[in-house]
Amino acid sequence: xxxxxxxxxxxxxxxxxxCSGSDAPRTxxxxxxxxxxxxxxxxxxxxxxxxxxxxxEPVARQYGVPRDAGTALVLVALREIKDGEEADADGDxxxxxxxxxxxxxxxxxxxxxxxxxxxxxxxxRISPHNSYRFExxxxxxxxxxxxxxxxxx
Numbered sequence: 001x002x003x004x005x006x007x008x009x010x011x012x013x014x015x016x017x018x019c020s021g022s023d024a025p026r027t028x029x030x031x032x033x034x035x036x037x038x039x040x041x042x043x044x045x046x047x048x049x050x051x052x053x054x055x056x057e058p059v060a061r062q063y064g065v066p067r068d069a070g071t072a073l074v075l076v077a078l079r080e081i082k083d084g085e086e087a088d089a090d091g092d093x094x095x096x097x098x099x100x101x102x103x104x105x106x107x108x109x110x111x112x113x114x115x116x117x118x119x120x121x122x123x124x125r126i127s128p129h130n131s132y133r134f135e136x137x138x139x140x141x142x143x144x145x146x147x148x149x150x151x152x153x
Contacts, residue, residue, distance in 0.1 A: 039081070040145045043089055045138055046077040049097075049124065049151045063112060065123055072153060074107050076120040076136055091140030093120040097132045107134075126153045 037046045052060060052071045060067045074097075078089040095107040109122040126132065131152040138145050 036147075036149055038145075038147045040138075040143065042081045043091075043138070043140055043143070043145070044079040044081055044086065045136070045145065045147055046079065047075065047134070047136055047147060047149060049074045049132070049134055049149075051126065051153055052123070063121055065121070070125055070127065072124045072126045072132075072151070074109070074122045074124055074134065076109065076138070077114070077117065078120070078138065078140060079117075088117050089140055090118075091138050093139075094137045095122060095134060097124045097134050099127075099130050099132050128153060 036048065037044055039045075049072045051069070052065050052067045052073050053069055055063070055065070055067060055073065057067065063073065065071065065073055074095055076093050076095065078091045078093070079086040080089040093109050095109055096104055097107060098104050105124060107122040107124050109120040111118050112121055124132065124134075131150060133148060133150050136147045136149075138147070
């Protein structure tokens with residue numbers, strides 16, 4: 001029985017060492033989340049959340065957000081679709097985030113000029129190895145729509 005356990009351990013080590021082959025260990029690389037969008041009739045809502053450390057210094061300064069490991073930038077853009085083209089859309093946006101423990105935080109959004117478009121941005125406190133569910137509520141014209149999305153940091 002002891003021989004079988006030793007043989008199993010040796011086989012397991014051989015298999016595990018074969019997984020990396022001769023590759024040298026590498027530092028993990030940040031993979032940026034893909035922006036997402038939802039269409040509600042002619043209203044398009046684009047949304048994203050990413051660590052502020054993923055922003056360059058000039059972009060962080062332009063948005064007026066701190067670059068640190070405990071902060072995520074939340075971005076919401078409202079666009080009106082007319083004849084296949086996007087135009088800036090006016091509306092009110094609120095956002096909140098829930099972590100895995102269920103703790104909720106309201107995200108204060110403000111409008112910023114993003115090269116001819118108005119975007120809504122805010123920051124959320126994040127912690128490493130946690131996942132967050134974001135809820136964005138958009139009121140534009142006579143309609144109110146909600147989008148939810150999840151990001152892990």
